[in-house]
Amino acid sequence: MKKKLKIDDNIFRLIIILVVFLLIAGITKGNSFLKVSIFQTMGRQMAEYGLMAVGCGICMISGGIDLSCVYVANLCGISAALLMQKNENAILPAILLAIVIGAACGAFNGFLISYLRIPPMLATLGSYQLFQGISVVISNGSTVSGAPEKYTDFGMKTVAGIPAAFLVFVLIIIIMSVVMGKTKFGARVFLVGTNAKCATFAGIKNKSIIIKTYMISGIVSGCAGLLSLARINSAKADFGTSYTMQCILIAVLGGVNPNGGFGTIPGIAIAVLILQVLSSYLNTFPDVSNYYRDCIWGIALIGVLILNHVINKKKSDKLAKMGS
Amino acid sequence: MKKQMNKVLRQTEFWVFLIIIFLALIIQARSGAFFANNNIVDIMRSMICPSLYAVCALLAFVSTGPDVSFPLVAALSSYLAITISIKINYDGPWFVVYLIGMFFGALMGALNGFIIVKYKFPSLIVTLGTSSLFSGILLGTFEAARMDLPATLQRFAELSLLTVKNEKTGLGSTLPMPFLILVAVYIAAYLVLNYTMVGRGVYAIGGDEISAERAGFNVKKIRFGIFVVNGMIASIAGLCYAVMSMRYLPNEYAGGEMVVIAAIILGGTRMTGGIGTLKGCILGTLLLTMVTNSLILVGISVYWQKVFIGAIIIIGTAIPAIQSIFGKNKGKKVKGGEAA
Numbered sequence: 079m080k081k082k083l084k085i086d087d088n089i090f091r092l093i094i095i096l097v098v099f100l101l102i103a104g105i106t107k108g109n110s111f112l113k114v115s116i117f118q119t120m121g122r123q124m125a126e127y128g129l130m131a132v133g134c135g136i137c138m139i140s141g142g143i144d145l146s147c148v149y150v151a152n153l154c155g156i157s158a159a160l161l162m163q164k165n166e167n168a169i170l171p172a173i174l175l176a177i178v179i180g181a182a183c184g185a186f187n188g189f190l191i192s193y194l195r196i197p198p199m200l201a202t203l204g205s206y207q208l209f210q211g212i213s214v215v216i217s218n219g220s221t222v223s224g225a226p227e228k229y230t231d232f233g234m235k236t237v238a239g240i241p242a243a244f245l246v247f248v249l250i251i252i253i254m255s256v257v258m259g260k261t262k263f264g265a266r267v268f269l270v271g272t273n274a275k276c277a278t279f280a281g282i283k284n285k286s287i288i289i290k291t292y293m294i295s296g297i298v299s300g301c302a303g304l305l306s307l308a309r310i311n312s313a314k315a316d317f318g319t320s321y322t323m324q325c326i327l328i329a330v331l332g333g334v335n336p337n338g339g340f341g342t343i344p345g346i347a348i349a350v351l352i353l354q355v356l357s358s359y360l361n362t363f364p365d366v367s368n369y370y371r372d373c374i375w376g377i378a379l380i381g382v383l384i385l386n387h388v389i390n391k392k393k394s395d396k397l398a399k400m401g402s
Numbered sequence: 403m404k405k406q407m408n409k410v411l412r413q414t415e416f417w418v419f420l421i422i423i424f425l426a427l428i429i430q431a432r433s434g435a436f437f438a439n440n441n442i443v444d445i446m447r448s449m450i451c452p453s454l455y456a457v458c459a460l461l462a463f464v465s466t467g468p469d470v471s472f473p474l475v476a477a478l479s480s481y482l483a484i485t486i487s488i489k490i491n492y493d494g495p496w497f498v499v500y501l502i503g504m505f506f507g508a509l510m511g512a513l514n515g516f517i518i519v520k521y522k523f524p525s526l527i528v529t530l531g532t533s534s535l536f537s538g539i540l541l542g543t544f545e546a547a548r549m550d551l552p553a554t555l556q557r558f559a560e561l562s563l564l565t566v567k568n569e570k571t572g573l574g575s576t577l578p579m580p581f582l583i584l585v586a587v588y589i590a591a592y593l594v595l596n597y598t599m600v601g602r603g604v605y606a607i608g609g610d611e612i613s614a615e616r617a618g619f620n621v622k623k624i625r626f627g628i629f630v631v632n633g634m635i636a637s638i639a640g641l642c643y644a645v646m647s648m649r650y651l652p653n654e655y656a657g658g659e660m661v662v663i664a665a666i667i668l669g670g671t672r673m674t675g676g677i678g679t680l681k682g683c684i685l686g687t688l689l690l691t692m693v694t695n696s697l698i699l700v701g702i703s704v705y706w707q708k709v710f711i712g713a714i715i716i717i718g719t720a721i722p723a724i725q726s727i728f729g730k731n732k733g734k735k736v737k738g739g740e741a742a
């Protein structure tokens with residue numbers, strides 16, 4: 079028997095949407111859209127919020143939500159920048175520092191959610207204010223810049239025409255897909271998200287799983303912060319506040335169920351691509367206001383939710399008929 | 403008597419009240435300016451809009467789940483109301499402008515309510531989506547910019563309820579008319595929530611949807627109605643904000659939702675639904691307003707404001723959670739005792 083390549087229905091749909099968008103963009107705005115430089119910019123921008131979306135998505139799979147991704151990223155970026163300002167050669171320690179801070183922030187979120195049993199939305203809502211506050215305090219409320227050139231070069235570096243930031247994004251996506259798809263830990267996260275009580279009875283230590291999930295989200299967001307620091311050579315406490323909404327949108331677009339238990343990392347990655355293509359395409363129309371993007375995101379979010387709902391319902395109706 | 407004491411002690415509102423008094427005394431001791439008449443009026447003034455939003459958040463939380471679209475509903479509906487009244491050169495009584503706003507607010511709320519009721523999606527995600535949509539319409543389609551109020555609202559804005567002047571510092575402060583609107587909304591909400599069948603239904607469907615349905619409440623209608631009412635209250639708040647700042651500022655609305663939600667959670671509203679009081683709304687809002695208003699009085703840099711708010715939210719939400727954990731342990735012990 080031939081072994082069929084297994085592709086998730088949802089991922090298949092997403093790939094079709096992506097191809098359709100690329101075709102539309104290519105045909106209508108071929109000469110200004112299909113350029114290497116545009117794709118390079120896309121790769122750089124996408125890496126940042128794409129990573130945050132992955133972090134948020136994992137938390138949503140576990141049945142929670144992480145609203146603090148953006149602020150964890152900013153905090154990591156600011157602290158790395160401050161360290162590198164003081165010591166030009168401390169690039170590696172700065173990166174490590176950022177990742178440790180990201181992990182600590184995530185662990186803090188996880189602690190609030192698992193041990194103190196604060197609902198995830200509220201816990202991360204409170205902690206994002208806290209993280210943003212800490213960022214404001216350590217940066218004195220101003221923009222931190224002046225990272226050494228060696229570091230900022232990375233933001234502009236390309237490997238065979240592909241931006242390095244995008245490669246980092248792909249690398250993390252691959253790692254996370256393996257972690258969520260192939261390891262015991264990943265399977266447990268899905269279980270906890272589907273039904274926390276059943277997971278407890280199945281002998282899973284929910285608390286440690288949740289803490290680890292949020293720690294991963296924190297670390298991934300920290301990487302996003304480092305990438306944006308490299309790209310724009312500055313970090314600020316209120317940078318990218320609109321990304322929070324965008325991350326949730328991407329995760330839902332990518333097939334993550336907001337109630338937990340369903341979703342795939344490759345799905346999220348393709349959703350990131352779709353969003354970036356759409357957004358870059360809109361940018362090629364100079365007279366279309368940026369604010370229309372908000373409008374489209376909102377409609378897309380609700381539209382995708384309804385579409386998934388209808389498709390799932392049809393599927394379950396079919397199954398019910400087959401059963402009877 | 404003891405039973406009553408116990409009941410009071412168990413209410414979150416009571417503890418928030420204690421924290422407020424404690425904080426007020428500290429601020430008074432450090433700065434000596436907290437109980438000055440102008441500071442009190444200032445706090446009352448800055449509480450008007452958050453307290454109105456708090457009612458929206460309360461209704462949504464108690465019955466369904468978080469609603470984060472109210473700031474944008476407020477912004478868009480008050481924009482429409484103000485533009486329409488300027489376009490038609492309206493110069494009648496001020497409350498007609500409010501009615502126009504409430505009409506549009508109700509429409510937007512109905513959109514939220516329809517999607518949430520029909521598809522049973524999580525309200526957080528839906529309202530995030532619609533608020534993004536509204537912001538796109540407001541800033542993209544209408545290209546809203548700062549503008550002056552129509553003449554009738556301008557006159558309304560210049561009225562004042564109370565004007566005080568601090569003898570020592572010479573700083574004055576006025577309480578604008580929207581304060582009366584706030585009081586009216588709270589009285590109406592209190593009466594409806596406590597003395598009507600629909601009001602009890604709001605709590606019932608949040609507590610247990612299936613039980614409420616069996617008890618004869620029309621869950622879908624009530625839920626839809628709540629989001630429509632939320633839209634109307636949000637639009638009132640939006641117009642009040644415009645009246646208080648004497649002009650319409652489209653970019654000042656977004657972003658307030660999280661602090662309002664934090665305030666009502668501090669005031670004892672449960673995330674899981676079914677529990678929450680208007681008293682708690684006021685107290686929670688008062689606490690957060692005091693913190694943001696008074697840090698400067700105590701001499702703490704504004705930079706620390708967010709840290710304080712975040713810490714208060716986390717501590718405030720952790721206390722009920724810890725209380726319930728301890729409560730459970732206590733229950734177990736009692737049971738064990740009986741068995742022995």
